[in-house]
Amino acid sequence: MLCCFVSFRAGKAWLVLLAIFLITFMSYLMRCQWFPRLSTGGLKPRYMRCIENGSAVAHQDEDDVMFSADASESWTSKQPRVLEPRRRDVMTVTPWLAPIVWEGTFNQEVIDRIYRNVNLKVGVTVFAVGKYIRFLHGFLETAEKHLLQGYQVHYYIFTDKPSNVPQVELAPGRALTVVQVTKYARWQEISLRRMEIIKHTIQDWLLQEVNFLYCLDVDMLFHHHWGAEVLGSLVAAIHPGYYKVHRSVFPYERRSTSTAYVPIDQGDFYYAGAMFGGYVKNVLRLTEACHAALLTDRLNAIEAAWQEESHLNRYLLHHKPTKVLSPEYLWDDTKQQPPELKVIRFSTVIKNNAKVRENA
Numbered sequence: 001m002l003c004c005f006v007s008f009r010a011g012k013a014w015l016v017l018l019a020i021f022l023i024t025f026m027s028y029l030m031r032c033q034w035f036p037r038l039s040t041g042g043l044k045p046r047y048m049r050c051i052e053n054g055s056a057v058a059h060q061d062e063d064d065v066m067f068s069a070d071a072s073e074s075w076t077s078k079q080p081r082v083l084e085p086r087r088r089d090v091m092t093v094t095p096w097l098a099p100i101v102w103e104g105t106f107n108q109e110v111i112d113r114i115y116r117n118v119n120l121k122v123g124v125t126v127f128a129v130g131k132y133i134r135f136l137h138g139f140l141e142t143a144e145k146h147l148l149q150g151y152q153v154h155y156y157i158f159t160d161k162p163s164n165v166p167q168v169e170l171a172p173g174r175a176l177t178v179v180q181v182t183k184y185a186r187w188q189e190i191s192l193r194r195m196e197i198i199k200h201t202i203q204d205w206l207l208q209e210v211n212f213l214y215c216l217d218v219d220m221l222f223h224h225h226w227g228a229e230v231l232g233s234l235v236a237a238i239h240p241g242y243y244k245v246h247r248s249v250f251p252y253e254r255r256s257t258s259t260a261y262v263p264i265d266q267g268d269f270y271y272a273g274a275m276f277g278g279y280v281k282n283v284l285r286l287t288e289a290c291h292a293a294l295l296t297d298r299l300n301a302i303e304a305a306w307q308e309e310s311h312l313n314r315y316l317l318h319h320k321p322t323k324v325l326s327p328e329y330l331w332d333d334t335k336q337q338p339p340e341l342k343v344i345r346f347s348t349v350i351k352n353n354a355k356v357r358e359n360a
């Protein structure tokens with residue numbers, strides 16, 4: 001009888017051990033993303049290829065990412081002098097006290113000592129649909145030289161031509177995933193759909209994969225350091241074409257029938273649609289709101305003046321960015337470099353719209 005009881009107990013113990021092993025193994029597979037990725041919302045972004053260079057990162061809460069400089073180090077930085085502002089020629093803080101990032105306003109070493117202590121993973125979304133695939137090589141090659149050097153960066157490339165994605169050597173800690181998307185007939189539609197696709201991608205994978213997410217245009221090149229000083233809760237860039245003009249001439253959507261409407265006497269800065277980012281949760285909120293607004297406009301048969309850029313601007317009017325990037329971080333190569341721009345970090349490629357746009 002006792003023998004039977006012991007063997008029953010031993011059998012039960014084995015079952016428990018087996019269950020623990022299976023649960024651990026399954027959760028390991030999930031963390032390594034060995035299961036097929038599923039999408040919601042009927043977009044079906046298809047996982048195509050993932051080049052990993054370095055290990056995955058555990059997801060961190062937003063608060064963990066805050067200023068956690070290592071106090072045990074003997075390193076000291078130059079003392080910031082309260083009565084000696086680093087820049088006097090430009091605005092360096094918004095009326096709601098968010099920093100505006102310019103060369104000379106930050107110490108890169110201090111910033112890296114804060115952020116390198118935390119095991120951060122930054123996602124970067126890039127759309128290269130139709131003829132825009134030609135810009136991807138230059139984008140990636142220059143990003144590998146200047147974009148968040150020394151940090152874990154995961155590029156998410158959305159394209160209709162996965163096999164044309166160029167092979168670019170990635171530094172350790174960097175990864176690239178290609179996602180197949182539909183090509184729409186109008187370039188405006190391709191641009192408009194980005195909010196919806198980014199929203200679904202965040203919901204499906206990115207909340208688990210990255211801490212920060214930056215959404216960038218592809219017809220751009222990096223020329224200079226674009227580093228961890230861009231990291232923030234909700235980040236937008238001032239459009240290079242409108243930082244010297246009165247807000248009444250900002251190209252906001254001015255028809256009150258659109259959800260992107262901004263009255264003539266409102267507005268802070270005109271933000272570029274080519275860059276927005278921040279904590280992945282905040283980018284999700286932004287893309288959810290802009291996607292909902294875009295759907296409402298579609299139902300009312302109205303398309304905002306600058307598509308998703310108009311909706312982004314309307315959103316940021318009511319959800320102020322916590323960090324604003326100066327035009328150094330998003331410049332336009334058709335313009336002369338003005339004296340206040342000490343450096344051009346990321347800039348548009350001069351392109352022939354008639355050649356690259358589907359319906360120009």
Ligand code: UD2
Nearest residue numbers: 127128129130132187190191217218219272273274307309
């Ligand atoms: C402005 C904005 C852009 C967007 C657009 C309005 C800046 C500097 N640029 O740029 O962000 O708001 O106005 O919709 O603020 N794309 C493709 N294939 C296409 C067309 C577009 O992949 O056929 C993607 C690609 O990533 C491109 C982006 O959409 O970089 C924006 O399109 P664009 O660069 O043609 O728009 P552009 O230059 O007028």
